[in-house]
Amino acid sequence: MRLGVLDVGSNTVHLLVVDAHPGARPLPAHSHKAELRLAELLDEDGAIGPEGVDRLVATITGALQAAEDKGCEDVLPFATSAVREASNADQVLARVRDETGIDLAVLSGAEEARLTFLAARRWFGWSSGRLLVLDIGGGSLEIAYGMDEEPDVAVSLPLGAGRLTAGWLPGDPADPAEVKSLRRHVRASIARSVGEFTRFGRPDHVVATSKTFKQLARIAGAARSADGLYVQRGLTRKALEEWVPKLTAMTVEQRGELPGVSEGRAAQLLAGALVAEGAMDLFGVEELEICPWALREGVILRRLDHLPAERAALG
Numbered sequence: 001m002r003l004g005v006l007d008v009g010s011n012t013v014h015l016l017v018v019d020a021h022p023g024a025r026p027l028p029a030h031s032h033k034a035e036l037r038l039a040e041l042l043d044e045d046g047a048i049g050p051e052g053v054d055r056l057v058a059t060i061t062g063a064l065q066a067a068e069d070k071g072c073e074d075v076l077p078f079a080t081s082a083v084r085e086a087s088n089a090d091q092v093l094a095r096v097r098d099e100t101g102i103d104l105a106v107l108s109g110a111e112e113a114r115l116t117f118l119a120a121r122r123w124f125g126w127s128s129g130r131l132l133v134l135d136i137g138g139g140s141l142e143i144a145y146g147m148d149e150e151p152d153v154a155v156s157l158p159l160g161a162g163r164l165t166a167g168w169l170p171g172d173p174a175d176p177a178e179v180k181s182l183r184r185h186v187r188a189s190i191a192r193s194v195g196e197f198t199r200f201g202r203p204d205h206v207v208a209t210s211k212t213f214k215q216l217a218r219i220a221g222a223a224r225s226a227d228g229l230y231v232q233r234g235l236t237r238k239a240l241e242e243w244v245p246k247l248t249a250m251t252v253e254q255r256g257e258l259p260g261v262s263e264g265r266a267a268q269l270l271a272g273a274l275v276a277e278g279a280m281d282l283f284g285v286e287e288l289e290i291c292p293w294a295l296r297e298g299v300i301l302r303r304l305d306h307l308p309a310e311r312a313a314l315g
Contacts, residue, residue: 002029003303004072005296006063008056008104010039010082010138010162011211011265015063016296017070022304026297032066034059035264038082039139039162046087053092057099064100076299078105080112081139081160109140109156115298117144117151120207122301123293129204132197132283135294136212136275138162138268141190143279145197152200155193159186161212161265161272173251174270182271186278194282206285208235209294211265212272217290218260219243225260233290237280244273 001021007014017030036059041052048056060077067075083089084106097103107115113135120133133151135142139160144151168182169175213235218224220239223231247255247270256266280288 001073002071003300004067004070004075005299006060006067006075006077006102007296007299008038008060008077008079008083010080010140010160011035011037011268012138013056013059013063014296015066015075016300017067017072018300020300020304022307026300026304030066030070032063034062037138037162037264038086039160040166042082042086046085048082048086048088048092053095056092057096060096060100060102064102075102076105076303077102078107078299080107080137080295081109081156081158081163084108085139085158109142110154112137112140112295113142113144113154113156114151115302116142116209116295117146117154117298118149118301119293119295119298120209120291121149122297123291124205124207128207130201132203132206132285133291134206134208134213134276134279134288135210136161136208136272137210141275141279143193143197145200145203153196155196157189157193159189159275161268161275164271164275165268169271172267174248176248179248179270179274183274183278186274187282190275190278190282197283202284206283206288207291208276208288209291211262212268213276213288214290215258215261215265215269216240216243216273216276219258222290229292234287235276235290236287237277237285240273240277240280244270244277247273 005016013034015032018026020026116135117133133144137160141157141159144154146152217235222233252267255269256263
């Protein structure tokens with residue numbers, strides 16, 4: 001069947017169309033993406049303003065038309081931290097439902113972490129042993145650990161690259177004192193959760209997903225995305241520690257000229273690097289591997305897992 005996954009994230013609204021059936025690897029067929037940066041459109045009360053809601057509704061309408069054009073049998077719509085934490089989330093969801101006919105499922109942070117972990121587990125397989133999975137989004141950082149497809153522990157922290165950039169790093173280039181303050185905040189926030197993971201023992205394999213980690217790996221020398229999904233890509237803490245001061249000194253425009261860094265994400269790259277560096281340091285990770293699959297693939301895989309039972313119930 002052809003499925004569409006509509007991901008309303010803190011940075012982008014992304015429709016991923018895949019051809020899939022239970023027991024098989026989902027094959028990407030089409031991608032439709034628009035950058036909204038909802039995490040940066042919250043007002044002083046934490047609400048998504050009228051302009052942001054208008055843009056969200058219009059973008060979802062366009063994505064649904066793309067899903068219809070590509071022949072999707074079903075669309076799985078979900079939203080993450082920007083909508084989840086908006087003070088007017090109920091009103092936003094109601095308007096989206098009234099104007100598009102879509103009921104956005106709002107994932108909790110723990111659900112995000114669990115579904116991303118599922119995607120990483122399926123990608124790397126059982127031979128990877130105990131997995132530690134890190135995912136930096138626009139609004140939050142997800143961390144999950146476990147031996148099975150369901151992690152033993154999964155947490156979400158409000159340390160997304162977009163959120164931190166908007167709240168802590170207004171300057172261009174960044175003020176070194178503000179970078180230092182953000183670094184301290186990031187590390188204190190992550191440190192509160194480290195004990196939940198370390199009691200399970202050291203992981204056998206550490207992996208990271210998300211655009212932020214992919215861009216950091218690319219500027220540190222990893223292969224281009226054009227080289228394909230199956231090229232192994234990694235990121236070392238040593239390389240990251242060397243890049244943080246360089247990114248601090250750069251303007252947003254200069255960061256946007258780095259290999260693999262999109263213009264729309266350049267402003268967030270420094271905050272993302274501080275989160276990545278802090279997580280790797282506090283968890284004692286010297287090197288991690290980039291996983292091509294993440295939350296969207298986890299949502300697809302969970303849907304496919306449930307499909308046989310749904311079909312059996314229908315007779």
